[in-house]
Amino acid sequence: MSPVVGQPVPRLESEAKATGRARYTADLSLPRMLHARLVRSQHPHANVLKVDSEVAASQLGVRAVVTSVELTSKYPLLHAFNSAAAHAVEGRSGDQKLFDTRVRYVGEPVAAVVADTDAHARRAAQLVEVEYQDLPAVLDTVAACAEGAIQLHAGAPGNFAQHLVRRTGDIDAALSSAALVLEEQFVTPRQKQAQLEPTCALADVDADGKITVWSPNQAPHRIREALADIFGIPLHKVRVINPFIGGSFGKGDGLTAEPYAVLLALLMHRPIKLQFSRYEDFVGTDARHPTRTRLTAGFRADATLVALRAHVIADAGAYLGHSEGVAAVMIRQFLAPYRIDCADLEASVIYTNTPVTGSFRGYGGPQACFPLEHMIDLGAARLGVDPLEARSRMRIRKGDAWRELGPIASDGFGTCLQGGAAAFDWNKKRARTPAETGPKRIGVGMACASWGSGVSGRPGVFDYSGAHVRLNADGSVEVATAGCDLGTGLRTTLAQICADALGVPLDMVHMSEIDTDITPYEIGAHASRSLYRNGQAVQIAAAHARRQVLEYAASKFEVAFEDLDLTNGQILVRGVPGRASSLSEVTRRALVEDHIEFYGHGGTRVANAPTFVAQFAEVAVDSSTGQVTLLRLLTAQDVGRAINPDIVAGQAQGAAHQGIGYALYEDLQVDGETGSVLNGLFMDYRVPTSMDAPTSEVILVEEPDPSGPFGAKGAGEPGIIPTAPAIANAIFHATGASMTQLPMTPERVLAALRATGREMVK
């Protein structure tokens, strides 16, 4: 049988999606279901004194208006929560309450309207009047850290949500011995996932009090734990199901609409579908932390880094959410791709009265990568070294210690750099003299990142996926994992792994629906872990089932276990061509004659694998307008093994495109006076369109990691991390202008050109 691992088979669910038959959460209905919409605060910091629901409640089709004031008296026992929904092992300190009577950002839910139809709920929600007692608001990190600033949370003096410090080596000595020391301030924006499916949840409570929730979340088991926690019930009373998911990119890496839908279902004794508008999705779900970073870098004469000092100030928004994790990743990313002996790294994550920031593809990586990678180019230019050469000299490599997990076992970094450079024609393009006349300046730049495959390997961090592989009587196969397919192609890729590991054709493998009642535990689709971790679990579970089948067959056929093989759904006796049996004959016989079902289980152990990416960008800069046109973007990424080359290349292309948005367009702006989000609509928040960039090129580097399923490593996030600095470095090469703030809008590029004296004077 030809293996399916490594084949670009079409996704299992593509036909359902192409014909409009794939069902997303908003498409689901239950008998007696009601529709809900939330009413959100228009004040950044206030006590809710009174909610006047009379007009709204009297509207046609409206069933109830639920308010924070009423809830606090009725349900004093609802537990505080953290929307990050960390699993139990990591502890769950919560600073957020459902319908709190003190609101801390514009957009925080204060009431809900329940109605017969969504249109009725939408309309009535506009009619709820809320009376606030305003409190002083801190709308950015500077105001939040100022002397005497109001404190958002009792347990957080100085509004520090998180403060992390990591020091290695003698930084002062290293800096004073450096050939060149540079210092710069960098600013990164608040970026929104802007997945196309608006946030939604459907909740139902049965006669026994068991809660079932359908939602486009990335971590069904963590959502289940968090809901059990909030409502004070055991885990088996909560069931979380994933319908098809319309993109997520971190947005669903925790609680969004789920606890509100559950609460309303409990209150109304009816199923509740709660939908967010696009504006609510922008303000009411996590964004990427905006940051300000002061970076000092010491270079040797060959442009390698000898020392780094970075102080990052990140905006957590109003609640903790993922801030602890994001801060840790930011710190780690400064040292991820290169050997740097001395470092002094500090991250302060600050509460402000703005929408919550948290998990977004890259999770702290882009905020560290942009300053670091642009700084390398600034240093290399001063020292007259090719920036690709500087990176090649100092890159981490096979054998280096990596994340408390021992030496790096697979290293495709060098191939990413060299293969990418060759395909991009780096040396030739880099050596071009920029045309001194004419408004367009052409230049090329590159940047790198190293990333993990999951979060396993840090002390105290739990990273687990489980899988079941069950054989039906006819030899077809059910695979149960809770690994969410956010549109990533994960389910198809896992089916390919199961087919080869078990020895059956791909069309005999079915991926069970994700349902916490059925699918084994797993921590969620984040940190580029899904294929790597669920793939390990599926491979082990399939091998376990295969062993059971062959042991049974060996006893029935009276041959040695070692002489049997299972391939393409056929059980063969090695060297005896006539003695084949179909898998279905064996599975049926086992069930009927011996009451045996073959049921494999697999789970992960502590393991992680490093991934590497190098990105190359070519830009044209119009020096009279500051307009940047991206001419070419190439991603060379070490994926370990491309289980499905089309799917993994699609991940790299999509990630790069979001990176382009981060570099050039995207910035969710909060008004400095009112705390309102100014551009929380697709009309105003600019995501890249089909006109904004050419098709990005992808080179898949396959350097298998011994720990990965068939050698595969994580692949979802690396491609978004170095895009912004690669483009910034190309602008720098084209014009000599150093861009230290994202997004690199025409206004900012023009200002930077003016600073270099290189704008075109008309």
Next chain:
Amino acid sequence: MSLQLVAMINGERVVASVVDDQLLCDFLRDEMELLGTHVGCLEGVCGTCTVLVDGRQVRSCLVLAAQVDGCSVLTVEGLAGRGSLHPLQRAFIESGAIQCGFCTSGMLMASKALLDEYPVPTEQQIREALAGNLCRCTGYGKVVDAVLSAATKIESKPG
């Protein structure tokens, strides 16, 4: 107020009573149970809810159901022929142009409107035609490939 609506929807004559302010997307999804038309923004920007009305692409969140009285409406459910996928659907599947799939229905309908008018579009024409359909997963490259590939197949079909 309720109005009577008579329209051809995916080739079938439909007589329905609609509320005068009901949006076409809500009518298609809630009354006709055509759930393949997705709603991404309800402000006419993302293109997710695109359907064809008398052959022209329309944002079904910007149009009232009552406005399609007497018209012919095509949604993604009506794209495939009996038992066979439309060449665009096949091309989207084969080119890997579908990731999360939420934008796919709108992309397919906008692409159909393009190919009906320009059977052999250039890459630039495709990019321009799809500029109002947001996709956050693919980076558009494979979507453009799919439309190019479908155009070749439709064009080379005899008859």
